[in-house]
Amino acid sequence: MNNLFKHLDKYVVTQRILIGVMPLATLFARINLHLGGLVSGIILSAAGLSILAIAARQLGPALTPTIKPAHEGQMVTSGLYGIVRHPMYGGAILFSMGWSILWGSVLAMLLTLLLGLLFVIKLKMEEKLLCETYPGYAGYQARVTKKIIPYIY
Structure with missing residues (x-):
């Protein structure tokens, strides 16, 4: 049983729990929105x-759910990754x-805030591993300074 949990990434497990609970959260603590709120959503x-x-x-092929870079993956620095370092987050x-x-x-909005906090914590560990894996990652960090949100963070 210990081997089963040995390979689980605590960040991925937490992320999946938060995302999995999100649809259930919509059943509780609801407020009525007008058309503008629905369209915005x-x-x-x-x-x-x-x-x-x-x-x-x-x-x-560099896509992986864990914080460890994929073995066959290459560092991607163009497209959305030329704007922020973690566009998927x-x-x-x-x-x-x-x-x-x-x-x-x-x-569900509170769960979204928790998910955002998880991503901020997760990317610190992820970027450490990316720096160790890809020699050019530190230069990429210097060029693309925003992590998740363009112009902000």
Whole structure:
């Protein structure tokens, strides 16, 4: 049994729990939104999904759910990765925020904040491993200074 948990990444497990609970959270602590809120939720969710899809495609074989870089992966520094270093995290946050607004769920919005905090913690460890794996990563960090949100963070 210990071997089963040995290979689990605590960040990935926590991330999947937060994302998995999100649909259930929409059943509780709801507020009624007008059409503007619903449209905003749809737009944010669609934008988040688009960012996730584009970033995943740009990563190609380097895509991995864990914080460890893929063995056969190459460092990607163009496209969305030329704007922020972790666009998939931004896409996931944007989607979760849109989903929360769409359903008018205060609880889902709180889970979105927790997900964002998890990503901030996770990327610190991930970037350490990326620096160890790719000799050019420190230079990439100097060029692309924002981690998740363009012009902000």
